[in-house]
Amino acid sequence: LKKGDILYQSEFISVDPYMRIYTKDMTPPYKMIGQQVAKVVESKDPDFPVGTRILAHVGWAEKGIINDKKKARVQKAPTDLGGMSPSHLLGACGMPGNTAYFGLLDICSAKKGEVVLVNGAAGAVGSIVGQIAKIKGCKVIGYAGTEDKVKWLKEELKFDYVFNYKTTKIEDTLDEAAPGGVDCFFDNVGGHDANVVISRMKHRGRIAICGAISSYNVKDLVWSAPALQPLLLGKELRIEGFIVSRFQDRWMEGINQLVEWVKEGKLVIRDTVVDGFEKVPEAFMSLLQGGNTGKMVVKV
Numbered sequence: 001l002k003k004g005d006i007l008y009q010s011e012f013i014s015v016d017p018y019m020r021i022y023t024k025d026m027t028p029p030y031k032m033i034g035q036q037v038a039k040v041v042e043s044k045d046p047d048f049p050v051g052t053r054i055l056a057h058v059g060w061a062e063k064g065i066i067n068d069k070k071k072a073r074v075q076k077a078p079t080d081l082g083g084m085s086p087s088h089l090l091g092a093c094g095m096p097g098n099t100a101y102f103g104l105l106d107i108c109s110a111k112k113g114e115v116v117l118v119n120g121a122a123g124a125v126g127s128i129v130g131q132i133a134k135i136k137g138c139k140v141i142g143y144a145g146t147e148d149k150v151k152w153l154k155e156e157l158k159f160d161y162v163f164n165y166k167t168t169k170i171e172d173t174l175d176e177a178a179p180g181g182v183d184c185f186f187d188n189v190g191g192h193d194a195n196v197v198i199s200r201m202k203h204r205g206r207i208a209i210c211g212a213i214s215s216y217n218v219k220d221l222v223w224s225a226p227a228l229q230p231l232l233l234g235k236e237l238r239i240e241g242f243i244v245s246r247f248q249d250r251w252m253e254g255i256n257q258l259v260e261w262v263k264e265g266k267l268v269i270r271d272t273v274v275d276g277f278e279k280v281p282e283a284f285m286s287l288l289q290g291g292n293t294g295k296m297v298v299k300v
């Protein structure tokens with residue numbers, strides 16, 4: 001190690017859908033991007049003594065040397081996690097949690113009594129969106145891809161209506177769960193079903209475009225949409241894409257609130273933990289195929 005270097009050992013590596021978008025058109029070999037929770041195991045930087053737990057963006061690596069902490073976006077993890085698994089720093093109390101927090105409360109401006117609809121509902125972001133909406137007194141409708149996920153969302157997370165989008169027709173489910181329309185639509189998925197939801201929004205409804213996972217593996221994507229303009233106009237809808245990094249200045253506001261809700265037992269967190277560094281690619285592919293409930297992480 002040189003002066004200022006730290007040697008880290010990863011504890012948990014995050015796999016996330018955005019990795020698919022950012023690397024889809026890259027030509028291998030390349031180093032896979034991403035964030036991990038790691039421990040400093042050797043150090044020539046007095047600010048990061050051995051044993052310090054860090055969050056870093058250094059891609060899929062078991063261990064490595066970091067010198068430029070800014071480039072690797074290194075942050076010190078809280079020293080007292082109050083019994084919480086450090087993996088949650090990559091999920092509910094990390095980037096996906098903040099995506100849910102700011103997306104629902106700022107972009108959708110969800111308010112008490114409103115109808116909130118979230119797809120990808122059993123995932124890292126979606127499961128937190130629905131729970132924050134419940135905390136705020138909203139009626140919550142969720143969509144997920146397996147019966148087990150549907151059961152979890154209904155029974156443990158207390159969503160009001162949950163449907164398996166693979167075995168039901170979106171139009172029928174909306175007739176049942178939101179006959180009066182949807183106030184806030186948190187869209188993680190995009191595609192046909194999302195367009196149907198947009199057609200069922202209430203007047204002055206708000207739509208947060210968080211993700212479009214239904215298209216991430218589509219080759220030669222054709223940009224198309226049904227004629228949405230008359231709907232947006234007539235119902236005065238607000239539709240807005242967002243990337244959570246825009247809330248960098250308020251980052252700790254979200255994290256502190258999420259941690260608080262976890263401590264108060266208001267947020268139920270579940271991770272899908274895959275064991276072993278060599279399984280990172282497998283975990284990533286499984287994530288894109290719905291193999292996770294809650295946040296997908298790899299334990300190194």
Ligand SMILES: NC(=O)c1ccc[n+]([C@@H]2O[C@H](COP(=O)([O-])OP(=O)(O)OC[C@H]3O[C@@H](n4cnc5c(N)ncnc54)[C@H](OP(=O)(O)O)[C@@H]3O)[C@@H](O)[C@H]2O)c1
Pocket residue numbers: 016017018095096099120121122123124125126143144145146149188189209210211212213214215242243244245287288289290291292293294295296
């Ligand atoms: N804007 C931002 O800053 C930001 C930040 C984080 C994440 N995101 C986006 O938010 C979304 C959720 O991310 P996440 O990290 O929470 O992932 P996640 O929901 O934990 O995992 C992905 C889930 O997507 C579902 N899925 C896969 N293909 C699908 C399809 N064709 N139609 C419907 N659902 C499908 C699968 O669940 P099922 O079994 O239910 O199909 C899978 O478990 C992604 O679109 C991601 O890109 C955006």
